[in-house]
Amino acid sequence: MLPDLLQPGLSVVFCGTAAGTRSAREGAYYAHPGNLFWRTLFATGLTPRLIAPAEYPLVTGFGIGMTDLAKFHYGNDDELPGDAFDVAALRARIERVAPRVLAFTSKHGGRTALGKQAGYGLQATTWGETRLFVLPSPSGQARRSWNEQTWHDLARLVRDQPPGTER
Numbered sequence: 001m002l003p004d005l006l007q008p009g010l011s012v013v014f015c016g017t018a019a020g021t022r023s024a025r026e027g028a029y030y031a032h033p034g035n036l037f038w039r040t041l042f043a044t045g046l047t048p049r050l051i052a053p054a055e056y057p058l059v060t061g062f063g064i065g066m067t068d069l070a071k072f073h074y075g076n077d078d079e080l081p082g083d084a085f086d087v088a089a090l091r092a093r094i095e096r097v098a099p100r101v102l103a104f105t106s107k108h109g110g111r112t113a114l115g116k117q118a119g120y121g122l123q124a125t126t127w128g129e130t131r132l133f134v135l136p137s138p139s140g141q142a143r144r145s146w147n148e149q150t151w152h153d154l155a156r157l158v159r160d161q162p163p164g165t166e167r
Contacts, residue, residue, distance in 0.1 A: 015067050087112065101154070114132065
């Protein structure tokens with residue numbers, strides 16, 4: 001639904017499960033006003049200013065990429081068909097561009113891609129040279145599990161890990 005923002009040399013790629021209905025309609029990642037994604041990127045220092053959802057293509061200039069597990073479906077996770085998530089295709093895309101970190105923007109996304117054992121934070125496994133990180137969802141529907149500190153942990157990892165020191 002939304003085009004990937006993937007290129008070699010990115011510090012972090014954020015991976016959602018699928019574009020939400022509002023995001024698909026507006027053609028912009030994390031477009032719902034109740035979603036904390038853009039505010040949190042700014043609050044953690046991953047972007048130097050607050051980015052509007054429609055400005056999402058600008059984030060590659062800050063070393064940030066974007067993708068989703070489901071590229072052909074949109075909506076809430078519980079509305080998606082069982083075959084909506086293509087983990088093999090995601091992994092191939094990530095291994096091709098090799099960002100320093102791939103951050104799943106929900107535990108559901110992380111567990112879908114990595115297995116049921118995946119918890120919040122830095123994971124023990126990698127995809128090639130890419131480190132894997134699972135974040136609490138910034139969606140307004142997931143407010144009960146929200147924890148901005150985990151996002152700050154990711155930002156610290158991204159800032160403190162110079163290129164070429166992935167392991």
